[in-house]
Amino acid sequence: MKAVCWHGANDVRVDTVPDPKILNPRDAIIKITSTAICGSDLHLYDGFIPTMKSGDILGHEFMGEVVELGSAVKNVQIGDRVVVPFTISCGNCFFCQRxxxxxxxxxxxxxxIAEKMYGHSPAGLFGYSHMLGGYAxxxxxxARVPFADVGLLKIPDGLADEQVLFLTDIFPTGYMAAENCNIQPGDTVAVxxxxxxxxxxxxxxxxxxxHRVIAIDRIPERLQMAKEQGKAEVLNYEEVDVGEALKEMTGGRGPDACLDAVGMEAHGTDAMAFYDKAKQAVRLETDRPTALRQVLVACRKGGNxxxxxxxxxxxxxVPMGAAFNKGLTFKMGQTHVHRYLRPLLERVQNGEIDPSFVITHKMSLEDAPKGYEIFKHKKDNCIKVVLKP
Ligand code: NAD
Ligand code: ZN
Structure with missing residues (x-):
């Protein structure tokens, strides 16, 4: 089959690789109909994640048709159209049960590997390096989907791929991040x-x-989408002092909640620098504005x-003094996608949201290298790329 493979920083190629096979009775094989490129894929593309190997198959936002099933998978049938959460979960352990x-x-x-770095290991993820399971x-x-009996969400007829594809990751991720703001009536949230x-x-x-959402970026078409689609007030961080502007807009108090949807991109991070390989791969960008630092300083006292x-x-x-002295509450982490699949599918079904609004580019799988390039550099007004194998 054809697959998008990582070959080093800024080097992805469409290679011919062996088809996946059922390895465990709880596996399913999915014939992929739509798959997207994520901001998280850019961390791999940038070379920030040291446990990638040349030839690794990328991608964690995908959906398609069930074509083969292990003997233990009873919740879906061959021919079903399904969405696949990007996190891989067994459904039985202490954490899944909670x-x-x-x-x-x-x-x-x-x-x-993660235990050595972080003390404990998170779940495995599709297409996200050997530290996170080494899954294709x-x-x-x-693609082979492990624990298919737990993760697969069957999609009812009448919904297009584009309306449900983002249940795999970015819709639940945005939703959980907003939930983590503990929003109260009247609250202002800065994103x-x-x-x-x-x-x-x-x-x-x-x-x-x-009550109000204030969105911050520097890319005009993204700010415009936030304003038009999201009904947010917007700030361009290259044009205004974000901290001052937020104070002014909130009567001097600061937003009730501050949400960082940027991540490592903007940071002088020495992520995983104790891996020799990473020392070479990670660029230090200490002079760039950093969202997280602004978040901690801008948030109101007692905020989220x-x-x-x-x-x-x-x-x-990281200005921990600001966080401590203002009594901030922090929440973070990879999204618990399984928790949100059904409730968010309902919101799509009842017309509350059409997640396809975010798509700016549809391309063939063969065009993936171009897709990565324009998404990384925000060329061609690119906001979200969907690939059609
Ligand atoms: P993206 O790269 O398309 O978007 C990041 C945006 O941040 C860009 O528009 C960029 O211009 C803007 N930006 C950069 N520096 C900024 C700053 N200082 N202030 C304000 N804006 C700034 O990526 P995306 O797909 O939207 O993903 C965003 C982040 O979410 C990434 O770090 C990604 O890895 C992460 N993510 C997390 C999860 C999770 O489970 N928690 C899931 C998916 C993605
Ligand atoms: Zn993603």
Whole structure:
């Protein structure tokens, strides 16, 4: 089959690779009909994640048709159209039982790497390096889905791929990030980053009762989408002092909640620098504006800080004094996608939201290298790329 493979920083290629096979009775094989490129894929593309190997298949936002099933999978049938959550979860462990799916104890066979770095291992993810399980991703014609009896969401007839594809990741991610803001009536939520995740965070903040959403970015078309689709007030961080502007807009008090939908992109991070390989791969960008630092300083006293943006390794010069002295509450992490699949599918079905608003580019799988390039550099007004194998 054809698959999008990582060959190093800024080097993805469409290779011919062996078809996936059922390895476990709980597996399914999915023939992929739609798959997207995510801001998280850019961390791999940038070379920020050291445990990638040349030839690894990328992609964690995908859906398609069930074409083969292990003997233990009873919840779906061959021919069903399904969405696949990006986090892989067993459904039975301490964490899955507590609705903490992205912290599953049984889905990361290489958990020892993360344990060494972080003390504990999170769940395995599709297409996201050997540290997170080494699973082949879904930017391909077919993919093997482990624990298919737990993760697969069957899609009812009448919904297009584009309306449900983002249940795999960015819609639940924006939604959980907004939930983590603990929004109260009358609240103002500030969202850093108007990429796909930020766009869903803005919409979700309103769904969860925010009175005002203020969105921050520098890319005009992303700010415009936040304004038109998301009904947010917007700030261009290259044009205004974000901290001052937010103070002014909130009567000097600051936003009630601050949500970081940027992550490592903007940071002087020495993520995983104790891996020699990473030392070469990670560029230090200490002079760039950093969303997280602004978030902590801008948030009002007693406010909530929600991090959807991905961080790895260490982060320098985080103003913990601001966080401590203002009594901030922090929530963060990989999304517990399984928790949100059905409730958010319902919101799509009843017409509350059409997640396809975020798509700016549809391309063939063969065009993936171009897709990565324009998405990374925000060329051609690119906000979200969907690939059609
Ligand atoms: P993206 O790269 O398209 O969007 C990031 C946006 O942030 C860009 O529009 C960029 O211009 C903007 N930005 C950069 N620096 C900024 C700053 N200082 N202030 C304000 N805006 C700034 O990516 P995306 O797909 O929207 O993903 C965003 C983040 O969410 C990434 O870190 C991604 O890894 C993460 N993510 C997390 C999860 C999760 O489970 N928590 C899931 C999916 C994605
Ligand atoms: Zn993603």
């Amino acid at each position: 609705d903490l799916w992205s912290l599953c104890d049984n889905s990361n066979p290489n958990g020892w 991703g879904g930017q391909a014609e077919y 850093w980053g108007c990429g796909p995740v930020g766009q869903f965070a803005i919409k979700s903040a309103y769904m969860l009762g925010a 800080v929600s991090l959807a943006g991905v961080y790895g390794g260490f982060l320098d010069k």
